[in-house]
Amino acid sequence: xxxxxxxxxxxxxxxxxxxxxxxxxxxxxxxxxxxxxxxxxxxxxxxxxxxxxxxxxxxxxxxxxxxxxxxxxxxxxxxxxxxxxxxxxxxxxxxxxxxxxxxxxxxxxxxxxxxxxxxxxxxxxxxxxxxxxxxxxxxxxxxxxxxxxxxxxxxxxxxxxxxxxxxxxxxxxxxxxxxxxxxxxxxxxxxxxxxxxxxxxxxxxxxxxxxxxxxxxxxxxxxxxxxxxxxxxxxxxxxxxxxxxxxxxxxxxxxxxxxxxxxxxxxxx
Amino acid sequence: xxxxxxxxxxxxxxxxxxxxxxxxxxxxxxxxxxxxxxxxxxxxxxxxxxxxxxxxxxxxxxxxxxxxxxxxxxxxxxxxxxxxxxxxxxxxxxxxxxxxxxxxxxxxxxxxxxxxxxxxxxxxxxxxxxxxxxxxxxxxxxxxxxxxxxxxxxxxxxxxxxxxxxxxxxxxxxxxxxxxxxxxxxxxxxxxxxxxxxxxxxxxxxxxxxxxxxxxxxxxxxxxxxxxxxxxxxxxxxxxxxxxxxxxxxxxxxxxxxxxxxxxxxxxxxxxxxxxxxxxxxxxxxxxxxxxxxxxxxxxxxxxxxxxxxxxxxxxxxxxxxxxxxxxxxxxxxxxxxxxxxxxxxxxxxxxxxxxxxxxxxxxxxxxxxxxxxxxxxxxxxxxxxxxxxxxxxxxxxxxxxxxxxxxxxxxxxxxxxxxxxxxxxxxxxxxxxxxxxxxxxxxxxxxxxxxxxxxxxxxxxxxxxxxxxxxxxxxxxxxxxxxxxxxxxxxxxxxxxxxxxxxxxxxxxxxxxxxxxxxxxxxxxxxxxxxxxxxxxxxxxxxxxxxxxxxxxxxxxxxxxxxxxxxxxxxxxxxxxxxxxxx
Numbered sequence: 147x148x149x150x151x152x153x154x155x156x157x158x159x160x161x162x163x164x165x166x167x168x169x170x171x172x173x174x175x176x177x178x179x180x181x182x183x184x185x186x187x188x189x190x191x192x193x194x195x196x197x198x199x200x201x202x203x204x205x206x207x208x209x210x211x212x213x214x215x216x217x218x219x220x221x222x223x224x225x226x227x228x229x230x231x232x233x234x235x236x237x238x239x240x241x242x243x244x245x246x247x248x249x250x251x252x253x254x255x256x257x258x259x260x261x262x263x264x265x266x267x268x269x270x271x272x273x274x275x276x277x278x279x280x281x282x283x284x285x286x287x288x289x290x291x292x293x294x295x296x297x298x299x300x301x302x303x304x305x306x307x308x309x310x311x312x313x314x315x316x317x318x319x320x321x322x323x324x325x326x327x328x329x330x331x332x333x334x335x336x337x338x339x340x341x342x343x344x345x346x347x348x349x350x351x352x353x354x355x356x357x358x359x360x361x362x363x364x365x366x367x368x369x370x371x372x373x374x375x376x377x378x379x380x381x382x383x384x385x386x387x388x389x390x391x392x393x394x395x396x397x398x399x400x401x402x403x404x405x406x407x408x409x410x411x412x413x414x415x
Numbered sequence: 416x417x418x419x420x421x422x423x424x425x426x427x428x429x430x431x432x433x434x435x436x437x438x439x440x441x442x443x444x445x446x447x448x449x450x451x452x453x454x455x456x457x458x459x460x461x462x463x464x465x466x467x468x469x470x471x472x473x474x475x476x477x478x479x480x481x482x483x484x485x486x487x488x489x490x491x492x493x494x495x496x497x498x499x500x501x502x503x504x505x506x507x508x509x510x511x512x513x514x515x516x517x518x519x520x521x522x523x524x525x526x527x528x529x530x531x532x533x534x535x536x537x538x539x540x541x542x543x544x545x546x547x548x549x550x551x552x553x554x555x556x557x558x559x560x561x562x563x564x565x566x567x568x569x570x571x572x573x574x575x576x577x578x579x580x581x582x583x584x585x586x587x588x589x590x591x592x593x594x595x596x597x598x599x600x601x602x603x604x605x606x607x608x609x610x611x612x613x614x615x616x617x618x619x620x621x622x623x624x625x626x627x628x629x630x631x632x633x634x635x636x637x638x639x640x641x642x643x644x645x646x647x648x649x650x651x652x653x654x655x656x657x658x659x660x661x662x663x664x665x666x667x668x669x670x671x672x673x674x675x676x677x678x679x680x681x682x683x684x685x686x687x688x689x690x691x692x693x694x695x696x697x698x699x700x701x702x703x704x705x706x707x708x709x710x711x712x713x714x715x716x717x718x719x720x721x722x723x724x725x726x727x728x729x730x731x732x733x734x735x736x737x738x739x740x741x742x743x744x745x746x747x748x749x750x751x752x753x754x755x756x757x758x759x760x761x762x763x764x765x766x767x768x769x770x771x772x773x774x775x776x777x778x779x780x781x782x783x784x785x786x787x788x789x790x791x792x793x794x795x796x797x798x799x800x801x802x803x804x805x806x807x808x809x810x811x812x813x814x815x816x817x818x819x820x821x822x823x824x825x826x827x828x829x830x831x832x833x834x835x836x837x838x839x840x841x842x843x844x845x846x847x848x849x850x851x852x853x854x855x856x857x858x859x860x861x862x863x864x865x866x867x868x869x870x871x872x873x874x875x876x877x878x879x880x881x882x883x884x885x886x887x888x889x890x891x892x893x894x895x896x897x898x899x900x901x902x903x904x905x906x907x908x909x910x911x912x913x914x915x916x917x918x919x920x921x922x923x924x925x926x927x928x929x930x931x932x933x934x935x936x937x938x939x940x941x942x943x944x945x946x947x948x949x950x951x952x953x954x955x956x957x958x959x960x961x962x963x964x965x966x967x968x969x970x971x972x973x974x975x976x977x978x979x980x981x982x983x984x985x986x987x988x989x990x991x992x993x994x995x996x997x998x999x
Binding site: 167193194195201202204205208209212216219220223224226227230231234235236247248249250251252253254255259260263264267268270271272274275277278279281282285286331335336337339341343344346347348349350352353354355357371373374375376377378379380381382383384386 | 560565566568569635636637639641642643644647648731732736737738741771772773774776777780801802803804805807810811814815818819821822825826828829830831832833835836837838839840841842850853854857861864865867868869870871872873874876877878938941942943945946947948949950952
């Protein structure tokens with residue numbers, strides 16, 4: 147029982163000076179939020195993955211938007227919690243008996259505060275839902291005519307791509323840039339997950355069923371990868387394959403060289 | 416009243432050196448039963464499926480004969496045979512009176528003994544699962560499958576996953592739900608003491624059964640056990656399935672007991688509106704588990720039927736469908752996250768008011784939030800299956816429900832902020848874990864937004880971003896809440912104080928190690944690294960190497976601290992340094 151423990155002050159030195167803690171923490175929150183949002187908008191595009199279609203660019207944009215949207219929320223919690231922890235922390239000597247420590251103020255949530263909090267968080271939640279629905283709509287409602295159909299067959303532990311319109315089968319996926327592609331996916335044995343991150347394509351390969359992924363249009367030439375994202379047994383980790391997005395002319399050449407025919411209308415939009 | 420045998424005032428009446436029935440007779444009977452039944456099943460099995468049939472029969476026999484050997488069925492059998500009711504002395508003996516330390520190895524009805532049994536089991540399982548996670552980071556620290564073969568790696572991942580999931584489900588509601596909840600509500604014991612003992616001892620045989628899969632070729636499915644891969648998998652898969660059934664039964668029995676206790680055994684005056692928040696959270700968590708876990712059990716039983724009898728529930732060629740498994744699994748799989756997190760929320764809502772010396776900000780709000788989470792969580796499972804190819808009509812409603820669940824979760828944050836605001840915080844160990852809980856939950860919650868929304872889930876589905884997200888919620892949130900509760904209630908449970916300084920070292924190593932391990936994996940996931948990779952492709956190596964480096968920080972102190980706490984040997988006393996015999 148030291149001398150310092152006997153004083154039972156209820157406030158802090160800052161209170162005595164008439165400081166408004168709420169105002170301070172709100173300023174801190176606004177400053178941190180602005181820093182957070184600006185940092186998100188500058189940094190996130192730099193670490194976003196390569197995108198080769200409108201779908202995956204939309205996913206990349208969503209990354210930035212959601213992170214920027216989350217920043218004020220995160221900063222609100224952090225600002226209030228850490229400001230309070232630091233400012234109002236118990237300053238008595240650690241060896242002070244617990245019974246002699248003063249209590250904190252009994253603050254209870256007023257109905258107005260609770261409603262305000264609910265309304266704000268609900269508004270944020272519904273914003274993300276609306277955004278997601280918008281993206282989902284863009285992803286699935288788009289139904290361009292004459293897409294290139296690719297049948298994707300997964301088996302332990304490789305992907306096989308066949309082009310029914312061209313009569314070609316390959317273990318490397320060639321895609322003509324600028325032409326919509328419809329992937330029809332199935333599996334010969336167990337569940338596999340067909341994913342091309344760069345194109346924003348994801349569809350499980352279910353044994354016994356054909357599933358059609360939303361149509362995407364590759365927009366950027368280059369080499370990409372497809373992965374299996376459902377654990378499918380021993381060599382799951384090796385179940386990936388190369389994807390080449392090439393010009394329409396190169397695609398037609400490749401089809402011919404592989405013994406296929408280009409009557410499927412490669413030149414159409 | 417202490418659970419420690421050393422504090423027994425009365426002279427222990429020891430009948431034998433090794434009391435029977437106990438874990439020894441249980442294991443003996445279990446092994447004997449497994450061998451006998453296994454041999455019989457081997458003779459009767461169809462030649463196509465001898466291995467699976469023998470193994471499943473032997474596992475079930477092991478569990479049943481273990482329970483018989485430990486005396487779990489003594490009362491129902493003697494009652495059924497018309498013997499007179501047990502006397503008070505017999506009941507006290509069953510509660511471990513005079514058994515000394517052996518009570519922890521017997522079918523003991525004392526809720527405090529069961530709580531301690533669960534706590535030690537949880538710590539041991541964390542150790543095993545933690546070692547597996549360390550092996551995972553070891554493999555992923557470099558490009559190429561160099562440390563383990565892919566098959567071994569898959570088994571390690573699966574063991575890590577299922578051990579950790581099963582353990583985190585019970586880590587708070589079983590040890591503290593048994594030990595603390597009856598004390599909090601003023602009950603003398605649980606509503607069904609024998610059921611309580613049964614729920615623990617039903618969990619116990621699951622551990623050797625699960626670990627036996629290692630010598631039977633492991634299982635390739637990961638913790639999700641997806642069919643039809645589970646149908647075609649080697650013998651080790653049976654161990655996984657039986658484990659799920661035993662764990663599921665154990666969880667159900669424990670949940671019934673806790674619910675019955677909280678509903679019927681509250682002391683006069685302990686009205687629903689005065690129920691401690693941890694009791695509420697345990698009630699919600701166990702009730703939720705009781706509703707959703709059977710779906711997983713059913714799914715796994717169907718897998719077993721496929722494997723043993725050649726039914727075709729999940730075989731497309733026989734008219735089955737793998738979606739059936741996925742739906743049943745995720746109907747358990749997502750609510751289960753809340754089964755894990757809710758008691759941690761409750762524990763943190765107990766800890767924060769104590770160490771800020773303020774009442775909880777909005778008790779009713781937290782109860783309402785937990786009730787809302789309880790309900791909504793059962794309607795979000797399909798967000799794991801946006802890209803399964805099934806039921807796309809549900810994508811939009813599920814996106815809605817998944818984002819809506821962030822609203823009650825936000826209320827929990829509001830309550831914690833309000834409680835901390837102007838609180839005279841003392842930075843004790845439980846409080847530090849509670850603060851870390853808030854920070855980690857923030858990251859875990861926000862990253863969930865991306866996975867709930869279809870456009871971003873397209874690129875994150877099944878990759879390391881998902882993995883980092885759920886480790887932030889399950890480890891950063893739930894396990895940090897558990898550790899806060901562990902340090903908070905340790906003095907109450909064991910009558911001793913742990914060394915605060917060592918605990919703080921563990922806290923900082925854990926928090927820094929945890930962030931260092933999983934933040935790089937968010938980046939790896941953003942770049943598209945899929946999960947379950949024994950072979951790390953070149954472009955993901957640096958993120959994974961950073962992650963693995965930090966994983967050492969988590970694993971070393973955790974392994975060290977928890978092994979010592981768990982095994983409770985002489986070295987523990989030296990290392991953990993029990994400072995004072997009196998709780999604070």
